[in-house]
Amino acid sequence: MLQKNARSFLRLLKSDNLKNMDKRIIISVQDITKTYDLGEVKVKALKGVSLDINRGDFLCITGRNGSGKSTFLHQLGLLDLPSSGKIYLNDQEVTNMSEKKRSNLRLTYLGYIFQEYALVPELTALENVMLPSMMQNSIGISREKAKELLSKVGLEGKENHLPNQCSGGEQQKIAIARALVNDPDILFADEPTASLDSSVSRDILSIFKKLNKEDGHTVIMITHEEEETKYANRIIELRDGKIV
């Protein structure tokens, strides 16, 4: 029943009605706040952030450490819930959804790339990438898709390597391929080049640019590096939990 509901929701997200929307807003954030309760201390990480992100945007989120960038991205990527406010994906409110429905959205509609890759250490590059696809497809289809994506990010021949047998850049590419395997509409990347050297970083950013320009993925990326913002068509800066 839950699966059926999630499928209906996804159909709605990709329906023609939505395509007819004027501005084609893919994410709408309305006055969200996030407060962390650390016992006696309450930390306000987000203080009423509102933002509309259009389909096809390459949005860079910048700001100093502690400005609330990652917290903001976690809310958009459905990895966390805001303390107040609402988030809409294709006009559907997601902040009041059950964890199961949000889990289905993360699987099929969103792709998330972590700063520290977050790969499953016991799975090879190929298996890490095919895992999300296996939730919807047969092992054979998932394997083919995974191989194709690994090739696309330049990891042909590394399919059977375990994460600890790969460099940081290679691991990040595996994470990108994994995020892409279910053909998500939106890609989230949390400082994807923070642990990488500059040449590998450029390589990774080129992949994002290509995914945005050629494949039409909406990319939302956090970065510290001003240099990297040149890949984006839109930049926002967070300071003290607010967009400035």
Added chain:
Amino acid sequence: MKNRAKIPFFLVSRFLRRGNKWTLFLIVILVSIAFINLLFLASLFKGIADMSDNQAINTYAGNITITPSANNNFLENISDKTEKIRSINGIEGVSPQIIAPVTLSFKNIKGTWQTIAVNPDTEKDITNVSKKIYEGSYLEPGDMDQIILGREVAGGPDSSMNSSSLKGAKVGDKITVSLNGISKEFTVKGLFFTKFMFTDRFAFISQEALEQFIPDLDDKATSLNVKIKDKGEEDAIIQKIKDLGVDGQMDTWVQNASFMKSVTKTFVAISAILDAVGGLIAAVTIFIIISIDVSTKKHEIGVLRAIGIKPSLVIFTYVFQAAIYSVLGIALGLAAFTSLIMPYYTSHPFPLPIGDATLVITFGDITYKVILVFVLAVISAIIPSATATRVKILDSIKS
């Protein structure tokens, strides 16, 4: 749904193949030790209870004892009765006994001990006294002036009731046997020790020897002892004996040696308590090792959830992994128990004051313990993995 169901199998096969082999080894070893502990305690007490029962049957009077009806001192027509009983399917042996309160005198010691006149040949089918001779030899048919003594009759430094014994009678010693106003000198032919206190307080002579004291014993006995093949079938056999027209009072070994049954009941009660304690220890052990293992996978659980794997599948993955651990632990434990531990204790039984106990386990007991360990492992995985799927994804990934 079909696609999703394969995720746990896919993940667990990789976790087991590529995970830390030492962790896998230690978990399987600990589960197997917990399982062996459960089997060992249960089988030890079952072994003691069985030994206690078997001692009553094998050293005392077999499974069924037929004694004269009220107002009769002897069973008559023993040959006829024996023949009829032997015709019943499931009978291992039938042997008559005549119990006489005989006075034995050795040096300056004199006392009355139950002395049993037996047919040495058929008696071997009922009791194992002939196999428990530790000095000298067993009786032969036609032994007229030979006697064998239980250790508690003969006495000596190893006897636990030396003060009320002959205080050190040995093979070859001469003993005066008195009954019915007649006294005769017998030679101690053998000494036996069954570890069954009641039997070790007996002396045995042949039926022919007893006829020197009580004439006209031909085809008579004070009891007819019956040994059957399958313990537990006593009542059915008694009914068949009655159906063949054999008269007399018929009692099972349980009624004959009710004191031994109470010993068995005590052991069964202790076993139940230790079984519960063992179960609790196994539960705690398995819970700790499995839950620690799952707790160390919080990061992995967070990653799986972040990429959209449903919490129920994440939980099932770790439950399935724990189930594999338990199956491997059970298999290892069972193999070690049946191929090493049980054979060792069969050849080196536990020497207890009432007999030598080996390990005895039933298929039902094993099945129960297997299910118990399996269920414990599954529950031990459900709790931490379900808890981990309720933790915030980001906290999970950071851990």
